[in-house]
Every structure is written in C-alpha cells, then in structure tokens.
C-alpha cells in the first residue's frame with residue numbers, strides 16, 4: 001500500500017530507532033518524518049575552511065583548525081578545576097580549555113592524543129596568547145564529514161544529550177531521511193512563488209538542513225519564513241471571514257439626533273484627522289448585521305475617549321444601550337467623569353458601577369439598566385457580574401485590552417440576545433506585526449496622530465548622584481504652578497520591600513518638600529479605596545503638589561496640570577510601562593518632563609530601554625524596541641503566546657515578509673474565499689491537514 005513517506009514515524013528512520021524516537025517525541029514532539037524535517041537548525045557553523053593557528057586574530061569568530069593535541073593536563077587551582085590541552089598544527093600552538101568535562105570525554109581526549117583531529121570553537125585572547133574554551137574535537141578519521149561547508153546546529157536538551165542524541169546524530173538522521181529520496185509537496189501556489197521569487201518547498205527544506213553556502217541558505221530561510229506567515233494569515237483571515245458570517249449582531253443603520261447634536265453643537269474641539277478616520281471605520285462596521293470586533297490602538301493622549309463616546313452615541317441613536325468597561329476603579333471613575341461632563345448638555349443617562357458601590361446605590365442602577373432607561377453604563381469588572389442585566393445591550397467598549405482575558409470578553413456577549421458590537425481600546429501600542437498576528441482576526445484602527453498643540457515631553461536620564469538637582473528642578477516647576485508625580489516600582493502589591501522603598505521615598509520627599517509650602521500625597525495599591533480617592537482628589541485639586549505613587553497611576557489618570565514625571569528605579573520597569581507612565585504628563589499646554597532615575601550599574605537591556613525613552617515619544621517606536629528586547633511571547637503574556645511560537649520567522653526582524661504574506665493572502669481570499677481554484681490545491685490540502693482545527697473552515701468551504 002502506498003504510504004506518504006512524510007507520515008512515516010521516525011522510529012523506522014535509519015539512525016533513530018524506538019529509544020531515540022521516544023526521546024524526540026517527548027522533548028520536541030517529533031513523531032513523524034515531517035516533524036523531523038521541521039526541526040530546524042538554530043544556527044550554522046562555518047566549516048568552509050581550515051584556519052592556521054598563526055592566522056588567528058583577536059576578532060575571529062568561531063573557526064576550525066586541523067592538527068594534533070600533544071599534551072593534556074589537569075590543573076587544580078583551589079576550587080577551580082580545569083583540563084588544559086596543547087594543540088599544534090605546524091604553524092603554532094593553541095591552548096584548549098575545559099572547565100567542566102565528563103569522565104568519558106577526558107578519557108577520549110587521552111586516547112586520541114597525538115592523532116590528527118579537527119577542532120572547532122571561538123578563540124579568546126589573554127595576555128597576547130590565544131585559547132579556545134570548550135572546543136569541539138573530532139578525529140579526522142571519524143569525521144567523514146570533514147567536507148567543508150555550513151553545518152547545522154540543532155536545538156537540543158539535556159535529555160537529548162544524555163540519550164546520546166548529539167548534534168552529529170541529529171545531522172546523520174537528517175541525512176538518512178533525505179537519502180530516502182523524499183519529495184515534499186508544495187503548499188504555496190505557483191504564481192505566488194513566482195511573484196515573490198521564492199524557491200520551492202522541497203528545495204527549501206533540504207537546504208535549511210544542508211546549505212552549501214550562505215546564498216542558498218538565505219533563499220531557503222526567506223521561503224520558509226514566508227510560508228510560516230502565509231499560513232498564519234490564512235488562519236487569521238479565514239477566521240475573520242467565518243466570524244463575519246457566524247456572529248450576527250444588530251446593525252446600527254442610522255446616525256441620529258444624539259450623535260448629530262453632540263457633533264455639531266457640543267464637540268469641545270475639532271477632531272484630529274485620525275479620530276475622524278477611525279469613526280468612519282467604526283461607522284462602516286456598525287451598519288453591518290455582523291458583529292464588529294475592532295481593536296482601537298492609540299497612544300496615550302491620542303483621544304480615544306472621544307471616539308468611544310461618539311460610538312456610544314451611535315448605539316443610543318439606534319435604540320441600544322452601551323457599556324464601557326475599564327480595568328481599574330480609578331480609570332472607570334475617570335471615564336465616568338469625563339463622559340458625564342461631555343454629555344452634560346444632552347439628555348443621556350450615564351451611571352457608574354464599580355465593586356465599591358453599596359448595594360443601596362447599586363439597586364436603582366441595576367433596575368434602570370434592566371428596564372432600559374439607563375443608556376450608558378461605565379464600570380469595572382463589576383459589570384460582568386450576573387446580576388447586571390441589560391435591556392438591550394448593543395455595544396461593549398473595553399478599555400485597555402490586555403488586562404482582560406478572552407473569556408471575560410465573551411461574558412459580555414451573553415448579556416444580549418445577539419452579541420453586542422465590540423470595540424477594544426488599548427493605549428499600549430502594539431507593533432503592527434504583533435497586532436496582525438495576535439489580533440489577526442480582529443479589525444484594527446489606529447489613531448496615529450496627537451491633538452494639535454501638544455509639546456513633546458522631554459525625557460531625561462538622571463542617576464542618584466543628581467538627586468539634589470532633580471529636587472531643585474521639581475521645586476522650580478512647582479514654583480511655576482505645576483505638579484509632579486514621583487513613581488516607585490511595586491511589582492507585586494504584596495512585596496514588603498517595595499512598599500518600604502515607597503515609604504522611604506515618601507518620607508525623604510516630605511522632608512525635602514516640607515509643609516506648609518508644599519503638600520505631598522501618597523497613593524498605592526494597598527490603601528483602602530476611600531483613602532486612595534481622598535489622596536487622589538487632593539492632588540487633582542492642586543491641594544498637594546507632589547503625588548508619590550506606585551504604578552497604580554499607570555493607566556488613565558488625568559491631571560493636566562502635572563508636568564513632571566519622576567520615575568524612581570526606572571531600570572526595573574519595562575518599556576511599555578515606562579511609556580505609559582510618561583503619558584501621565586504632557587496633557588496640558590505646558591512643557592512637560594519625564595525624569596528616569598536609576599541606581600547602580602545598568603545592564604545592556606536597561607540601557608537600551610532608557611535610551612529609547614530618551615530618544616522618542618512615539619509609542620509605536622517604543623513598542624518596536626520592546627518587541628525586539630522581549631520577544632513577542634513575553635510582550636503579550638505567556639497565556640497568549642502559543643500562537644506566537646514561530647519556527648523560523650521573527651516578528652521583530654521579518655515584518656516586510658509578514659506584510660507581503662498578509663497582502664498576498666488577502667488578495668487570494670478576496671478573489672477565491674474557498675480556495676476553489678485548482679491552483680490552490682496544494683495550499684488547501686496542507687491547510688486542511690495542519691490547521692483545520694484552528695478555523696471553522698467547514699463554514700466557508
């Protein structure tokens with residue numbers, strides 16, 4: 001019977017066998033030939049030539065030499081043990097050093113003394129002498145592969161090593177696999193290959209394991225990256241198509257009295273071009289009988305609240321209720337305050353519901369929500385509770401996306417007969433590459449323009465040695481009537497050490513800024529809600545000039561008169577957090593400042609973060625660097641990172657390929673949503689075989 005060789009399990013592969021197959025399964029989920037083929041090298045060693053010891057320069061990367069080890073000795077210096085070998089190749093001598101060495105390895109080195117070997121590693125220079133630490137050593141007679149070229153290095157684990165699956169064994173298995181003359185079917189349409197000048201799949205997969213040179217390797221890598229993005233987009237975009245068909249929602253066909261009156265008579269400022277464009281995008285969605293699932297991204301201060309408000313007015317114009325949910329109480333209160341103020345002139349009922357509302361105050365709100373008199377409700381997670389029943393919820397706006405899980409988003413859906421339209425707002429800009437992958441099935445709107453007249457915030461880096469001058473600067477700004485935030489890292493609200501930092505800081509600031517001339521407020525996560533509110537209000541009303549706080553103020557707090565943000569131990573914050581905190585200033589007409597304080601010596605990553613902050617105010621640029629430094633998984637939280645496990649593509653580096661693949665898939669699906677044309681047979685077959693479970697594909701095919 002014909003069997004697709006790619007489906008063969010690897011225990012039948014020469015060089016593998018049942019034992020090794022088991023290990024490969026448990027460590028890397030490699031079951032079949034096709035899985036092994038997809039186990040890509042993560043780097044290559046360049047063995048394209050042999051160096052002479054006399055040629056070694058201090059800048060050399062990893063190199064390969066041929067010669068003999070003429071002496072081995074063990075040196076014990078106190079606790080530090082090392083094995084040192086003397087290598088000679090006729091042109092000179094080189095020291096080889098092992099700090100940790102297994103007994104069998106030591107024996108092998110002894111046994112191979114004076115025989116011809118190939119060694120490989122990165123030379124180090126010390127006192128003008130060169131050495132290689134932990135070199136690879138191989139007898140020339142063993143190394144059939146002392147052919148010159150690029151050699152694959154495979155990801156490995158301790159268990160793999162213990163079971164004897166060394167890199168060489170992996171290489172041999174790969175060679176044996178390809179020796180079976182396997183042809184790997186194409187999965188990207190021929191016309192796409194031609195258009196993007198991509199090599200075929202079969203060739204690419206062979207080359208990725210055994211490239212003859214860098215040119216070939218690059219072509220293979222490019223093709224495989226494209227393929228990875230191509231299918232990712234195929235999954236996302238077909239999911240989007242399925243959603244559009246499946247998730248019916250109430251259309252909002254009109255823009256009516258509320259929207260128009262507000263827009264024409266009460267709008268406090270001219271909308272920015274970006275705000276107008278986004279409203280238009282939302283309008284187009286809302287007219288459809290399909291659920292809107294839109295992500296609204298805009299940097300801090302870009303004016304998302306106004307977009308939210310106008311969207312809510314459209315819902316009300318069409319006879320529906322709207323809900324706005326925020327991640328913290330402070331933020332919910334703030335939304336409530338700014339929205340009631342804006343709607344002052346219209347007769348629209350707005351209420352606030354948070355966990356700290358008493359039962360008595362809650363009751364009438366819940367009643368009016370259920371009988372439909374209440375049109376807009378703003379709140380925290382409390383809105384998701386079962387007792388919150390809507391009359392006809394038509395729109396749910398979620399502020400600050402990634403503090404809410406997908407499951408919580410879904411809870412909203414069940415609160416209406418047809419799922420409400422959903423607008424997700426986030427002030428943490430995500431690089432376009434990431435939103436395309438993470439939220440590839442959502443539509444994305446971006447406010448990429450700040451309201452006019454904002455002065456860019458000046459960001460400065462200062463160390464503890466500058467503290468007095470920083471205090472002086474704060475005093476000067478306060479003398480001009482401004483206010484100042486001082487923020488301390490409090491990673492865990494329960495962390496006592498961090499809290500002590502905050503309290504010490506509060507005390508030293510209170511001493512440097514004494515009453516009655518100055519007032520200092522303090523806010524942190526372990527205060528009672530009422531205390532927090534009291535302190536916040538004193539600061540808001542300019543009764544205190546300095547607010548010492550933890551990151552509870554990270555999101556949403558709006559005090560336009562505050563013009564200085566001092567961040568203590570800023571090396572302990574992530575980039576997106578620093579950017580969020582900086583966004584608390586620069587909200588008024590005055591020049592604002594962000595001062596990043598650091599303590600001791602900074603590591604490379606902290607340096608890069610602080611440098612980035614000092615260089616740019618653009619949240620999307622900040623996010624790009626963040627992506628580069630942290631990787632996509634960390635950036636989005638591990639919970640969601642599953643979809644971001646790319647085999648070969650790299651979101652931070654390969655955005656051009658991602659965009660090209662996205663456009664290409666869009667064009668294909670627009671023209672042929674079910675991939676009916678036979679030119680897509682290979683693609684469709686691969687998709688159904690590997691990704692069917694990820695999409696309700698049956699719906700559209």
Ligand code: ADP
Nearest residue numbers: 269270271272299300301302303304305306451
């Ligand atoms: P964010 O996007 O961070 O939620 P906000 O909606 O809070 O931003 O807006 C920040 C500030 O900018 C608010 O004081 C708001 O009134 C103001 N604002 C919003 N849009 C405009 C605009 N088009 N012109 C001038 N000011 C605006």
Ligand code: MG
Nearest residue numbers: 304305427556
């Ligand atoms: Mg906001």
